[in-house]
Amino acid sequence: MTTHPLRAEAVRGFAPWAGAAVLLMLGVMLTASSRTWQGGWAETAAQLHHALLIGMPLAAAAGCWQGGRERRRRTEELWGTAVRPPLIRLLASALPVALWVAVGYLVAVALATLATWLYVMGDSPRLTLVPGDAAALAAAALAGHLVGRSVPTTLAAPLLGVAGYVGLGLSADHGWVLDPASYVTTDLRPLWWQPLAMAGWTLGLALALTLAYAARRRATALLPLAAALTAGTLLVQGGSGLWRPDPLAHRQVCDTSTTPAVCVNARYSGMLPEVRAALSGITGKLHGVHGLPARWSDRGAGPRAREAPLPTLAPFGWSVVRGRLTHPDQYAWEAVAALSGHGDCENQPARVQLADEAVQAYLAPNPSQSRFDALDAKGDPAARAHLRASLAARAKLAGMAEQRRRTWLSAYFAARAHCGTEGVPSL
Template sequence: MTTTTPKGAPHPLRAEALRGFPPLAGAAVIVLIAVLMIATARKWQGNWAETADQLHDSLLMILPVAAAAGCWRGGRERRRRTEELWSTAVRPPLTRLLAQAVPVALWVAAGYLLVIACAAVATWRYALGDHPHLILVPGDTVALMAAAVVGHVVGRTVHSMLTAPLLGVAGFAGLAAAVPHGDVQPLDPASFAVKGSWPVWWQPLAMTAWTLGLAVALTLVCAARRRATALVPLAAALTAGVLLVQGGDGTWRPDPLLRRQVCDTSTTPAICVNAQYGRLLPQVTTALSGVTGKLQGIQGLPARWADRENGPRTDEAQLPIVTPFGWSLVRGRLTRPDRYAWEAAAALSDRGQCERPSERVSLADGAVLTYLAPSPDQSEYDAVMAKGSAADRAHLRADQAARAKLATMDEQRRRTWLSAYFTARAVCDDKAVPSL
């Protein structure tokens, strides 16, 4: 004898999904991630890679929440004391379990995806290059759903009002403990993304099989009539786990954009920024316009300012670093163009591996830096030195005299002097640096 749902009656899954606790679980996930993202907006807003990393890292907090929400849902019938009534239902145990577990999993996943969509809109307005990184989203979403289902099974099995909060605390502690251990880290769906890298194409699929396989296997063991069927998803989960562990760091590949430069060759030196935020180049060019305007016709300069992952090459100067975002670069804008220009000018006179310069050369370095881009803190520095010891005051007078002499030179003489200065700097020849 079979049973049918009366015509026009809502499906049990729909009723379970639209009422009571599942929507609240989804709302809790939305609020938690939204608070985290808003608090760190200066760091990620305007950069697709940082946005993806921040959303993925939030799993450390919301995976335990999803498991606790599923666990609380799993203990509903026990709290209502309707377990015996449910046991007399015609539907099989597996169907009854899924009808209660799936709504929480769907709402948790929907909340996470909604925050991802909102974060993408917030990033799009200020993005400086790159493209949305969605490769981690499927695996992260499935991991959240799996955590909710596993939590539901635990809630049905363990009869205690404290099971849900204890499961959440234990889950958070377990994920946090797994982060620094390389042996198990590939199996951790909340492990921190490798900065500047993205997973190979099969890593999210393996992570999905790992988390979902364990959740399905545990569900079948708990409620299926033929528990041996749990061996199939368990085998899939173990196979995926072996692939993840054996892959290790090999499951991540460097972001190719980090190795590319976007350049403006109309200036002297040329200005090259990392391709990951290539649309920042016009701002950088404008910020350095005061420096590059004073370097026209000067010999011995580096070929370009560059922002490379492993530092500048021999014919390059280091472009001021804008990472981590949230300090010198916020929401796609340079916060202190004057300081940025000063740091870029300082990189031109950086002597790298050269020996420590003499007092005469140090005065020349300070004069050149002040001429190209005065420090925003120069007046404060001078005031401190003026109140210092006799040696400090003597050094300040010599420094001011050198700055004044370079600033008052006629254009042709200053160009000749600067050419000799930068040519000597390039070969670490302090003796060839002209005096002021």
């Protein structure tokens, strides 16, 4: 049996190595940044999409290298005597590379999805952008193949890769709707047809260039060109309307068994037990205290009435890594600092500062407080005096009888909405 040339190119040629290079590149990049996306579906989808900034130049360079193969082998004249038409010869060489780079990307998507599934915090897999991204990689490889056939130098492939990386990097932050590698945010979702239109735009242009270059009837290039222009028109007219706010990003999932209640963003609902455990020492000490906010919330923006903001869980890699709080004690202290409500007040009187420090030291001490105290102890007379007063206030609040401390804390939190000394009890 005679092996089809396309199968031979796809199995034993350069194409599988191109797909392996894309997979290796994405694997290294995703592994190095895994702290920032593993466990969050929106973060994983955004990271895979932003990988096009490197994947598309690499795909274009691989296609360009394949396109210049006959020139490097000095078999152009011999290949030109083949019975097959030029378009068939070009596609037999170009399509395997385009398909393999797309396969390499899809394998990376599958592995990243599995890696996120191990630490999932909520939400559901987001694969909407994958078809458009895979099509963009294939289109880049096909366009690069044409460059390799047209530019008579062995440096065409690396130069094309560098130029593509620089060009995509410069355009990524502009949010151009026709840029397949444009920056996306985790709190927006594309309309279902946006990736299909992007695939039509990128593949349509690549096929139009291919037909214009190698087809006997170059007028056939008008058909994919028309499809590309139609898709591009839909993308331009849609503009920012192609993206919709993620409904989960504006919802809260709450545990009302504590006072205040603990609420986290619905995208990270799996983090609720972790956050509740980090705050359990605080809520236990606040049992029976009045004047507290109704809940802690993780809205990312300003809290609503009767709410105190929680320290943000996103972006990953800082306070949250793979579904776990990296420093629960630091997280608890930041939550207490937000609970007092005096963080936005400037030039607070000394009595209010002492009260804030005493409350924070009692509910959730700053993990670095001992270091700060040591620095104040070596500071100027004003710093040493403030340290002595702060230590005395902390000791007095911690040494109060339980009922008296509840009464004091109730008065303290009742005055949380005011700047200045109004209503703040003294120690």
